[in-house]
Amino acid sequence: MQKYIAARLLLALPTVILITVLTFLFLRVLLPQDVIDLILREYGKSDPKLRADMEKQLGISGDLSTQYLEWTGVAWFWGDERGILQGDLGKSLHTDRPITNELKRRVPVSLELGLWAQATALVTAVPLGVWSALRQDRWPDYGLRSVAILLNAIPGFWLAVVIITFGSLWFHWAPSIDYKDIFSDPVAHFKIMWLPALLIGLTPSGGLLRLVRTQMLEVLRQDYIRTAQAKGLSQGTVLYKHALRNALLPVVTVIGVGLPNVIGGTVLYEQIFTIPGMGRYLVDSVTRLDYPVIMGLNLVFAMLLVLSVILVDVSYAFLDPRIRFR
C-alpha cells in the first residue's frame, strides 16, 4: 500500500510541475501588455517608479525563465526572495498583504463547503440508488430515475435564486449573509452552509444515483451473490457486505471525476450566498485585476484538485486490492 501511495505521488509530480508552468505561461500570455497601465489607472496613480516596482512585483521584469524560477521559489536556493516552494504566494496588489494569510482563512471555508456537498451527494445518491435497483422497473425506480435525470439538467444556481426569492416572498425567510466561523458560532454557521452544500451536492447526485443503480443491478446478478443467498445469509448482509461494496467501486472514481464540478460549484455558490471562501476571493480579485492573487488562486485550486484526485485514487486502491498489485 505504501508503495502504491508513493508511486501515485511520484506520478503526480510532473502534473504539478506542468500546472505551475501552465499557470505561469497562461497568465503571462493572457496578461495584456498594458495591464499595468490598467491596474495603475484602477488605483488612480501613474508614476514611472511605481510602474517599475509593479513590474518587479508582478514578476514581469527580466526574461521568462528567471521569472518562472523566481515565482516558484527555485531561485530562493541561490539567494532570491521566497516563492511558492517556501509557501509564499506574494502580496495582493489591492491590500498589500501576503496572499498566504488570506488563503489560510479562506481555504478551510471552501474545503468545508465542498466536503458537505460531496457528503450530501453520497448520502442521497447511494441509498436511493440501491433502493432504485432493488425496485427495478417499478414505480419507485421510474420516479427516482426521472428525478435523477431532471437533477442533471436543472442549473443549481437557478434553484438557489428561486429558493431565495420565494423564501423571502412567501415565508419571510432569507439565508443569512453574515458569515460566522464554525468555531465561534456553529449554529449560525450551519444556517448559512446547509443550503449551498445541498444545492452543490444535488447536481452530481443525479448522475451518481443512476451509476449506483446500474452497478448494483450488475453486481446483484453475479454468481457470488447467489452463493451468498444460497448460504442463507440475511438479505441485509448480502446487500451491504457483498453487493454494495463491489457496486461502490466505480462510484469512487466518478466522485474523483466530479471534483472539478464541486470546486466550480463552490465558486458559484460562494458568490450567491456571500460566503468568504476562495471562490469569492477569485471573483473579487479578477474584478480588481489583482494579478498575484489570481495567479496564486489558480495554482491553489489546481493543487487542491490534484491532491483530492490522489486521495480518491488511494482510497480506490484501498477498497480494491486488485489495483494495488497491478
Next chain:
Amino acid sequence: MAVRELGSIAEVEGWGGEQSRLNRIFSGIKAFARKKPLGAVCGAVVIFFFIIGDVVPETVNAAGDAAGLGRPLPYLADVLADNTGFLYRYYDQKPRDRLQGSSLNHLLGTDNIGRDTLSRLMYAARTAVMVSFGAVFISQAIGSTIGIASGYYGGIFDKILNRYVDTSEALPGLVVLITIFGIWDSGLWPLIFVFGVYGGPINSRIIRAQAISVMASPYIEAARVVGASDKRIMMRYLLPNVFALIVLSASVQLGFIVLLEAALSFLGYGLDPPFPSWGQMLNLEGRTYMRVQPGLAIYPGLAIALLVFSFNLFGDALRDVLDPRLRGSR
C-alpha cells in the same frame, strides 16, 4: 456501345443507391423513434433549438465576416420578429410596458425596460446552442486528434500527451474560465473557442482507449503490411472505428457546456448585454426584478433545463442504439 451501356447501368445503380441510402436514413429514424420515443422527442427539441438558435446563419455569417464577404444569410429569429405580432427584436424596448405579466402582446411578459421576454429567450437560444455545438465540435476535433495520435504512436509520444491530458484534467474549469474572461473580453466566439480548447484534452482519454483496442485488430496489421501510411491508417481505419464514441461523448458534453456557459454568464463573465444569454438574463434582470415579475427568473432557468434535459436524454437514447455494449449504463 458496351461502354455506354455500362455507364448507363452505373448511373441507374448510382441513382438507385442514392435512393436506398435516403430510405435507409428515413427507416433508421423511424426505427429510432419506435424504439426510443422519449429520445426521439428530445431529439426533435434539440433540432428545434438548433433551428431557432440560427446556428447555420450565424456560422456562415461569421465566416463571411472573417473572409470580408459580409453577412449573406438572414437570421430566422429576425424574420420571426419582423413578421409575427408577438415576437420582437432582442433590443426592442417599450418603456411603457415595463415588467408586465403574460399578455397577448407579450406572451411571457416583459423585463425592466420593456423588452419582450419570449423574444429574448429565443435570441438567447442562439448563444446557448452556438456555444454548445461550436465548443463541442472544437473540443471533439482536438480530443480525437490527441486520442488517435497517442493511441497510434504510443511510446514516449503517448506518455507526454498523457501528462498533458492529466494536467488539463487537473485544471478546475470554472476557475480557469473566470480568470480568462475576467481579464479578456468575452463574446460569442471567444466563448466557443475557449470552451472548445479547454474541453479538448479531457475528451481524448476515452478515444485513446478505444484507439488502442482497435490497434490490436488484424485489419490494422493488414493495412500496415499493404504499406498504408500512418496518416492513412489513422484517417481511414482508426477514425471510423472511434467515430461512434466521438458522437456519444459529444452528446454527453453538449448539456454540460450549456450549463457551464449559463453559470459563467450568471457570474457576469458571459456575453455582454444587450445580446442575451439565458444565464445573463437570470443574472441581470432575473435576480433583480424577480420579486416584481417572477417570470424573468423562472423562464430562463426552465429554458436551460429543457435544453440540457433534451441533450442528455437524446444522447442516452443515441448511445443505447449506437453502442450495445453500453446499454443501460448511467
